[in-house]
Amino acid sequence: MNTATISNVQEVNFDGLVGPTHNYSGLAVGNVASMSHGGLVSSPKEGALQGLLKMKSLMDAGYAQGVLPPQQRPDIGALRDLGFSGSNREVLACAAKEAPQLLRAVCSASSMWTANAGTITPSMDSPDSRVHFTPANLQSSFHRYLEPQTTGRVLQAIFRDERHFAHHPVLPATPAFSDEGAANHTRLCGEYGEPGVHLFVYGRQAFGDVRSGEREPKRYPARQTLEASQAVARQHGLTASQTVFAQQHPNAIDAGVFHNDVIAVGNGPVLLYHEMAFLDEEGTLDELRYKMATPLIPVRVPVEAVSMEDAVASYLFNSQLLSNPDGTMTLVVPGECQEREAVWRTIQDYLLAGNNPISEVMVKDVKQSMRNGGGPACLRLRVALSEAERAALTGRVLLTDALYDDLTAWVNRHYRDRLAPDDLADPQLAEESLVALDELTQLLKIGPVYPFQLG
Numbered sequence: 001m002n003t004a005t006i007s008n009v010q011e012v013n014f015d016g017l018v019g020p021t022h023n024y025s026g027l028a029v030g031n032v033a034s035m036s037h038g039g040l041v042s043s044p045k046e047g048a049l050q051g052l053l054k055m056k057s058l059m060d061a062g063y064a065q066g067v068l069p070p071q072q073r074p075d076i077g078a079l080r081d082l083g084f085s086g087s088n089r090e091v092l093a094c095a096a097k098e099a100p101q102l103l104r105a106v107c108s109a110s111s112m113w114t115a116n117a118g119t120i121t122p123s124m125d126s127p128d129s130r131v132h133f134t135p136a137n138l139q140s141s142f143h144r145y146l147e148p149q150t151t152g153r154v155l156q157a158i159f160r161d162e163r164h165f166a167h168h169p170v171l172p173a174t175p176a177f178s179d180e181g182a183a184n185h186t187r188l189c190g191e192y193g194e195p196g197v198h199l200f201v202y203g204r205q206a207f208g209d210v211r212s213g214e215r216e217p218k219r220y221p222a223r224q225t226l227e228a229s230q231a232v233a234r235q236h237g238l239t240a241s242q243t244v245f246a247q248q249h250p251n252a253i254d255a256g257v258f259h260n261d262v263i264a265v266g267n268g269p270v271l272l273y274h275e276m277a278f279l280d281e282e283g284t285l286d287e288l289r290y291k292m293a294t295p296l297i298p299v300r301v302p303v304e305a306v307s308m309e310d311a312v313a314s315y316l317f318n319s320q321l322l323s324n325p326d327g328t329m330t331l332v333v334p335g336e337c338q339e340r341e342a343v344w345r346t347i348q349d350y351l352l353a354g355n356n357p358i359s360e361v362m363v364k365d366v367k368q369s370m371r372n373g374g375g376p377a378c379l380r381l382r383v384a385l386s387e388a389e390r391a392a393l394t395g396r397v398l399l400t401d402a403l404y405d406d407l408t409a410w411v412n413r414h415y416r417d418r419l420a421p422d423d424l425a426d427p428q429l430a431e432e433s434l435v436a437l438d439e440l441t442q443l444l445k446i447g448p449v450y451p452f453q454l455g
């Protein structure tokens, strides 16, 4: 059923709600912010409210905004799978004593970064004219490997209507198919309803060329493989003429760029990127130009303007680039961009003043998430949907003033103001979280999605 026309397709940004166990445990190797903030006291309440305010301000500015629920944490089932037994309280107490690193992992609220929830192909580009979904396996780290099952259930609950939506299995959770979802995928196009070209960015190749290892990062892991990106493209029915596979620059990964969306962001025909983003910059742009139906608008930021250190610390490239009805675009940057002079100057003097559609900057405070390496773009999953596809969504997941008010009240009712790493063993926290999440699925009207609801 092809319901998409050029004019009725909108990009909906589905932001992940920050969960009640949001904390700083320094779990993510290669993610400079996460590694340097481990051990700090977090504020789950402030984090969730910051996320909701970002959503609300973008909704108020006229952008379509959706919301995705957090996951059940602590994941006591994962601790049981690892041999802990007894009551929930006993499992938590034992893990806290014997394997505190495992307890921290099963408490991570990392599902807030929905750019890693999965990869989406909109109906305009798929052979059966349905929207295609593949949850990311996130097998690079244990705390994120715990996400895909519930992610799959959440996506299937919301995008339930089989006439419009198709769901694929998570790729095998093994290093060869290491997949981090939309954070390494950008769809470039004219209008959203026009055909797009899919840029998949990978960090390493698992099979084949033995010399490819020489071009891999030395310090930090490359999370996405070419083989994973190719498999997702295959699942979604994308052809060679619709796809470009580009290797991320290994030096960027070694500087803390663990996903492509930390160094590049695309929207419509615009690709905003740092010169260190791709190993073969010219080849990547040439292939995009060749395959795209509309002229590519590359906006290249040179290292002289923004150093790698500034790029990683400010998350300039983890901005959201949003289309306005008059053809201009708005760049939604984290507050940290204002704190780095070179970055702020580049935004004002180069991006806004340059010959490109970016005409406005909006600054958002998402500091609680930023300290774990998650900026505005990490917090959202982009899904381009036709009017009929939006109407076919299940649940109350598109933000309205009423939903914003309900979610804000829900956070204020259930979330803690502060959470220190030692608090993660508190059995009360686990119980509070379940009560909160049960209420949330009712509020969002998505039905049971959590292990504790499924029995």
Ligand code: SUG
Residues within 6 Å of the ligand: 023, 024, 025, 026, 027, 028, 031, 034, 035, 108, 110, 113, 115, 116, 144, 183, 258, 259, 261, 262, 372, 373, 374, 375, 377, 378, 379
């Ligand atoms: O996978 N941080 C996440 C941040 C993900 C950002 N997403 C995108 N770039 N799209 C990660 O590294 C830190 C959790 C902790 O340390 O507790 C963490 O998992």
